[in-house]
Amino acid sequence: MSRRRACRQFQATGDCEYGAKCIFSHGDNDNRPPDPPNPLREWRLNLPRPGARTRPIDHAVFFQAGLDLVQSDYATMQDAVLGLASYGGLVRVTEVLEKHEKVGRAAQDIYVQGELVPLFSMITHPSVVSCPLLEKPLVDVYNVIHGPHGIRAANVFLFLTTTIDIGNHSKDTLENRFKTLFHTLAQVILHNGSANINAQLVPIVEVFVDKAIEMSQDMQDANMDGVRKLADKLNRLLNMGKNITLADKQTVNVKRGKAKFVQHQAAPGGRHDNDHSDVRDIQILPTFDEINSQHPEYLPIQGQERDGLTSFEALIDRHFRLIREDTVGQLRDAIRTSLQTQQGNGGPRATGGPRTNIYGGLTLVDVVFLRGSGIELFVRINQPVRADAARRKNFWERSKRLQKDTLVCVTNVGESHVFCVVSNQGRPVQTQMRNNRQPPEDPAQTERLQKHNASNLYSKADGAYFTLKPVFIKPAGLAALIASTNWSALTKLVEFPGVLLPSFEPTLSGLQSMLRTDDIPFTDVITANGQDEIRLSIPAYARAPGFSFDLSSVTSPGQQLSFLPRADFASHTLTSRSTLDETQAKALIHCLRTSLSLIQGPPGTGKSFTGIALIKVLLAAKRKAKLGPIVCVCFTNHALDQLLEHLHEHGVEQIVRVGSRSKSKVLEDVNLRTIASKAELTSAEKHANWQLHQALDEDVKQASTLLDKLHKAHHTKHVEEHLRLTNPAHHVELFQGEMLEEGWQQVRNKKSDPLLKWLNERSANTLRTRPRSIEELQTATLQSMTRAERRALHESWITEIREITIENVLTASDSFHESQKEFGKVRGEIDLRCLQEADVVGLTTSGLARNLPILRNLRAKVLVCEEAGEVLEAHILTALLPSLEHVVLIGDHQQLRPQVQNYELSRESVRGAKYSLDVSLFERLVHDPSGTQPKIPYCTLETQRRMHPSISQLIRNTLYPALKDAPNV
Incomplete structure (x- = not known):
């Protein structure tokens, strides 16, 4: 029998984190077989606890083990990063960052490659960065790297500028190491507001940006796309003064349009308390001052940019103000009318x-x-x-x-x-x-x-x-x-x-957040101006040497066919082996080799059929190209249901439908809420869930108690409590009895209400004609007051109680809503895991804007939008997730335009033509009515299968001269 002392932790919980290594006794379990190795538990043993002695460790082994944990299953990844962001983890991070001062030149490569790179790889791993639950813990780690006033980051990355190319490593290893270091530097800057103005960091970032440009000269290298985007973003953020364009080069041919007369319009700002130059400062719903303002709102005119704004900022500024005027403007005017009448x-x-x-x-x-x-x-x-x-x-x-x-x-x-x-x-x-x-x-x-x-x-x-x-x-x-x-x-x-x-609120909030993050793709195309035509590049994921698309999913059974984006390809080859007609095959090939693709389809020409064929080809390349889920967006719930049902009929199984307004019986079991309700929670999610439930319960209990106090502010117990804290003299006199001579105290009858008795009893002083002020009564004795003075003072007590109580209710409400936000992050974490397992994620444009925080972490590379000609440009802009490398817009700009509420903002209005809010991005890219947007290549479907030839002749003579009738109509 063991003589060791009993392990208290094992006695209390039935488990011990040290397992067989525990120096205390586990009773009969001492003779059991040793526990299987637990890498996470072993790794956590190296995290020092507050107040305990910090023992030295091998940092290379520690951070490599941490990286292995991050690269294992999802739950272990969460626990490992939470451990890294704990007190002990931050101690280890600080140790390894400050170690560079003692590393000799001969050991620099071992230090960087063996210790810093694993640490930085842990906190920049795609799964970690996109995990909502780890958002705050990551910020804690980035703050430690940044250090006070950015000194620690400046010292570490200054050291790293001299070690970028050292070591006997392959080109791929050096590139991967640089990307990890550069990504970490970028995150440190983006997560610390003072970093972008830190004089020590600016020259260091310049070195890294120059190196990024040097390494990304070969624009066909898909693996360097993330580095190019970060370099471009850091350039804009730090305002280095370099005119660097890291996008595909375009040929610029400036044309002179018609002569224009521009009327002067006062710049935004100063009309009322919600009129700001920066749209990020504008409240979405109107303020009282805005409602009562008699000044017309500032509305940007198409093609007329404000000084001080980049073309991208001007684009977002324009759509935010016009969308807000189209929606919120009507509410503002209606309330103003109701107040005036x-x-x-x-x-x-x-x-x-x-x-x-x-x-x-x-x-x-x-x-x-x-x-x-x-x-x-x-x-x-x-x-x-x-x-x-x-x-x-x-x-x-x-x-x-x-x-x-x-x-x-x-x-x-x-x-x-x-x-x-x-x-x-x-x-x-x-x-x-x-x-x-x-x-x-x-x-x-x-x-x-x-x-x-x-x-x-x-x-x-x-x-x-x-x-x-x-x-x-x-x-x-x-x-x-x-x-x-x-x-x-x-x-x-x-x-x-x-x-x-x-x-409307999610779209407006989404536009504001886009200005804050500044990471929208394809800005070079959607903000281009004065060009005849833009040459579009191949999607980044398809630029890898030897990459090809397998077209077998759309060909006839037994017909094998592949397509290399860089090579010539005859569309009739696909037509002869599939059910696609000539223009549909051309559109499919055009989409696969163009990063921003447009398909115009007159009525009945098979736009949806072509879109489904495209999605099937993309899904066949999903694993090879690491596409993630394909995001399918439609303007209406009906159109979205139809598209997803057609995909299901064509054998696509991993579909997730986001949104509760689906009427499809087929899609009931693939709704995100249904799927997420069945998902198992990780240990980190369960713990966060439990903590937030406790916090919410406490907030509700506290707020409900305070509201009950608010309803009963006049009750004696609340008055007594208030006086005990604010006026002890009055509290003693009213509730404990008056202090008499020689130290005696007058005793009150506990059965009677001293407050009511004091209010109703006759005053000894009936000669005073002028009531004293509340300030004077605060220091006077209660018995010296007239009945009117007593009631006035009592009312002031009630008012103070209500004011303090309401302030406490608001504090509890703020705490409640913060807990709700954190609770939403936990639910978002579960939703994200479900979405990451999908092949296709379907949403409406408004649903996408509502779920933008989750979708921005999805790492999807492909977006397909149907009915793009009927969607407001602002909705498409919010759908351009940062991770997208390939966007396909399918629609017809010659049919219905997007709906706007205010006719004065529409293209058809004499006054509204200068705003043209109802001109979709699809129409602007295909044929901009204003003539300022360059054309981009697009494909038109030409064979219709829906109308009788006598009917199709009507639109052939007006809108679609190239339209053909299928033989079977």
């Missing part, structure tokens, strides 16, 4: 067209804090139908007013406004979290909810009851909203029927 308190009235309803008699009934959404407001308005409940119900159901998620605005003439969405057509509903987790119960809040259980839009004749959730609101505005227990008669509710926040 000052309508009465009757039922709903329409103003400014059918898109606006105004309701009077708005009253705040209750404020609650819910587990799923945070603060919500239970309100009532005047009932528009004075009839029985059945007729009221019929009115609300048929009118479809105040539907769930509808955008509304609470306005108060001359004071403020708050945007909300309709959360529920009745009382607030507590939602359950994932895994059937029950929200914490708060008795006071539950009692209030049950009190209004039967209150909804039609149940009561005295008013219509429903719940609002505030959106995009500043703390001051939310505080005023909660504090307003009795809204004035001038307070109204403006409804925007059919306007949903997700229909």
Whole structure:
């Protein structure tokens, strides 16, 4: 029997992190076979703990083992990086970074290749960089590398500038090492706001950028594309003053167009508090000052760029302002009209067209804090139908007013406004979290909810009851909203029927984030100006020597055919071996050898058929080219369902459909939410999930308790607590009894309420004619006050209690929403793992904008967009993920243009032609109506199979002179 002391950790948990190496006894388990080796656990043993002695280690072995862990399974990768970002891991990172000062010249290559490269490879590994759960831990590591004022980064990378080419290594090894070092330097700069102005780092980055340009002279080397993009981005970020273009060279032929007369337009800024020169500073929903402003908004004119903006910045600036005017501008004008007209308190009235309803008699009934959404407001308005409940119900159901998620605005003439969405057509509903987790119960809040259980839009004749959730609101505005227990008669509710926040907010936010990240692909093409034609390059992944596409997936059975992008290829070879017609085969080949491809298809010519054939060929090359999932985007949910169903019919199985508005029975089991609900969580995700659930529960409990205190601010216990903290003298006098002479204290009857007694008892001082101010009363004795003074002081106490409580509610709300964001990252991590296993990911354009944070980490290289001629350019711009190397736009610019809400911004309007918001990117690249955009090569499908020849003749004589009829129509 072992005489060793028992292991406390093993006794408590049944496990011990040291396993068989533990120096303490595990009881009967001492004789069991040794535990199988656990590389992660062994690696973690080298992480020093706070306060413990740091023992020396072999850094080369440590970081190489860490890199092996990162390159293993996904869960181990997460745990390894979390360990690296822990206290002990950051100690090891600091040690190896500061080691360069002691390394001799003979050992420099061993130090760089054996210690720094594995460390930097760990934190720049594609799986690590794209993991949402590791976003904060990575920032911690980059901050340590950066060091105070960037000194550590400057010293380390200055040393590395002298070691880029040292060592007896192959060209590929040196290139891979340089890419790792350069990528790490770029991430350190991008994650530290002060790095881009650090005088010590600028010359070091110049050396690395020059080396990147030198190594990427061969533009056909697909492996150097990432380095070229980083070099270009760092040049712009640091403003080095070099005119370096790392994209394919284009031939520029400037043409003089028609003479133009340009009217002067004042630059943005100063019109109101939401008018800024930089669109990143603009709030998406209008401010109160903006609503009341009489100045016209600044709207950029097509082809007219502002000074100080690059062509890319000007493009994003233009589309952000025009899209916002087309959507938010209508809301702004409608609210302004409602404030100016000052309508009465009757039922709903329409103003400014059918898109606006105004309701009077708005009253705040209750404020609650819910587990799923945070603060919500239970309100009532005047009932528009004075009839029985059945007729009221019929009115609300048929009118479809105040539907769930509808955008509304609470306005108060001359004071403020708050945007909300309709959360529920009745009382607030507590939602359950994932895994059937029950929200914490708060008795006071539950009692209030049950009190209004039967209150909804039609149940009561005295008013219509429903719940609002505030959106995009500043703390001051939310505080005023909660504090307003009795809204004035001038307070109204403006409804925007059919306007949903997700229909425009994600796109506008996406455009703002694009300016922050500055990593959109194909900017050289979409911002080109004054050129006759652009020569487009082969997709980067297809530039590898000897790369070829296997076309067997679209040929007849038994027909083998391949295609080399650099070689000549006769399209009739593909036509003779497949069901594609001549123009479809040409379009397919054109797309495979062009990084930005456009296919125009008149009605019935097989645009979708050609797109499916293209996707099948790309999927055949997915593994060889490391394409990742192919992202398929459509304008409508119906078109997306059709495309994905057709792919399923053609044998594509790994499909993920993102979005909840699918009506396809075939795609029910491949919806992202369905797939993610069945996914197993890693240990890191489970731990983060548990921590966030605890934090959310605590925030909800605290906020609910505070709201109950807000409702009962006048209760004696809250007044006593407030006085004990703010005015001890009044607290002692009121609740502990007056101090008498010789140290005696007057005793209060505990059964009576001392506060009520003090308020109601007759004052000894009845001769005072002028009430004293609150400031004077704060230092006076309570018994010396008149009844009026007592009530005034009591009201000031209640006001202070409410103000402090509301401030604490807002603090809890901020904490709640931060926890929700982190919770969303965990869910995004699970979604990302599901999407990475897909062959095809299908979304609508608005769905892509909503899921942009996840998709930017997907590392997809190919995007296919159908109906591109009907999609606003801003939606295509947000779809250009940083990782894309190949984009295919399929559409027809001679059919319907994108829809815009404001006719004054459309191409057909006399005033709107200068804005041309409804000109799609597809149309602008094929045939820019303004004549400023260069043409790019595109293919047109010419054989239609849908219309009778007598009908197709009508469009052949007008729009499509080359259109042909298939023999079978």
